[in-house]
Amino acid sequence: MGWKPMPVQAMRWALLGVLFAGAALAAGPPETVAATDSYPVASDVRLGGDATQTRFVMDLDRKIDLHVFTLADPYRLVLDIPQVTFQLPPHAGEAGRGLIKAFRFGLVMPGGSRMVFDLVKPVRVDKAFVMDAAAGSPARLVLELGATDRESFLRKMALDEKFASSEVPAASAPPPAAGDARPLIVLDPGHGGIDTGTRAPNGECEKDIVLEFAKRLRDRLEQSGKYRVLMTRSDDTFVPLGDRVRIARQAGAALFISLHADFLARREGDADGATVYTLSDTPSDPQAARVADEENHADVIAGVDLKNEPDDVAGILLDLAQRETKTFSMQFAHKLVGELEATTRLHKDPIRSAGFRVLRAPDVPSVLIELGYVSNKQDLQSLNSDSWRDRTANSIAAAINDYFAAHMVRDRAGAN
Ligand SMILES: [Zn+2]
Secondary structure, three states, rough: OOOOOOOOOHHHHHHHOOOOOHHHHHHHOOHOOHHHOOOOOOEEEEEEEOOOOEEEEEEEEOOOEEEEEOOOOOEEEEEEOOOOEOOOOOOOOOOOEEEEEEEEEEEOOOOOOEEEEEEOOEEEEEEEEOOOOOOOOOOEEEEEEEEOOOHHHHHHHHHHHHHHOOOOOOOOOOOOOOOOOOOOEEEEOEEEEOOOOEEOOOOOEHHHHHHHHHHHHHHHHHHHHHOOEEEEOOOOOOOHHHHHHHHHHHHOOOOEEEEEEEEEEOOOHOOEEEEEEEOHHHHHOHHHHHHHHHHHOHHHHOOHHHHHHOOOOOOOOOOHHHHHHHHHHHHHHHHHHHOOOOOEEEEEEEEEEOHHHHHOOOOOOOOEEEEEEEHHHHHHHHHOOHHHHHHHHHHHHHHHHHHHHHHHHHHHHHHH
C-alpha cells in the first residue's frame, strides 16, 4: 500500500479520538492492520422480548471489550467494540423487535467497530456484558434494555457524559509544506465504515463507489503536478461530517470537493446524471432539500452526538466572510458543470443548493458532487466503468485548472 506524504493518518487518528473517547483500542496505522481473520468474528445475532424489555445477543468467537452509550434525538444506543469481522446473516439489523427498531454495524476507524441501534423509545441499559464461551456455546455479547421515560434517559445520558473522559486531543493541522505554494485540494469521499451511504439494487455501496472515484481523481490531480491533494478518508472508515470540514480548514484547503452518489426510490421515479451542489440557507428546490437531509443524516447513522456539532448554516451565511466563499463556490460549480457536460451525463437541473453540513466551512470554497444515481442502471454502469471514471476525473481536473487560472488572474489584477 502506498505511503502518502501527508500526516493525514495521524491527524485523523486525533480527530477520531473524539469518536472513541473511553473505548480501549489497539492503535496502529491502517497499513499495518492484520489479516481479517485475526479479528474476533461475530457470527449471529438474536433479538428477544417486547416493548418493555428487549434482549440482544450476538455470538462471537472470543470475548471482547465493549463500551455502551446512548444518544437522543433520535434515540440511539451505541456499542463501541474493537474491530470485529461481521459475518452476520444477510439482512441482520434491518428488522427490529421490542425496543429496537433496527441496527447497523461496521467499522468506525481502523481497529474499532461500532453497532448503532435505533430505538423505538427511550431505554435504560440494564445489562451490557460479554459472556465467555462455555459448554459448547460461543462467547456471547448480551444487551438487556428496559423501557424508560425521556427524562430518565436524558439524565442518565448527562451523567455518563459527565464522568466520561472528555479530554479530546486537539487535532493538529498538517505542517505547511515548506516552499510548496501549490493550492491544496481536499477530496472528500462521502460516508465510509459503518455508514454505507446509498445502496444500488445489486448491493453495491456508495461509500465504495465514491472512494474509488476519489482515488482516481486524486491521482489525476497529483499527476498534473499543479496541486497538493488531501483526502478526508482513503480507506473504509467513517469520518464525521464536522471532521471533514475541520480537516479542510486546518489544512488550509483552497478547494473542497465532496463526492457522493445519489439514490432515488422507485416510487419517486427515475433520475440520472450528475449534480453539483453548493451551500445555501434555503434549498434551491425540494429535491435538493431531500438530498441535503439524506447526506446530513450520515452522523446519525454512525452514532455521532449531534449536539456537539453546531448546525447553524443560516447564521454562518449571514457572515460577510462567507459571501466571498459562496461566490467562489458558485463560480467553481459553474465551471464544473461546463466541463462535465462535455463528457458526463448531467442531471437536467445540474446546479442546485441546500444546507449541506459538509459544505459549511466559511473560508473554503466547497461543492458536493452527486456523481450519478446508483438507482439508475446506466448511471451505475458508468460509475463502475474505468473509462467513465477517467473522463469524469479529467473534466473535474479541467474545471479546477480553469478555476485557479481565473483566480490567479484576479489576484494579479488585485495586486496591481
Ligand atoms: Zn452520499
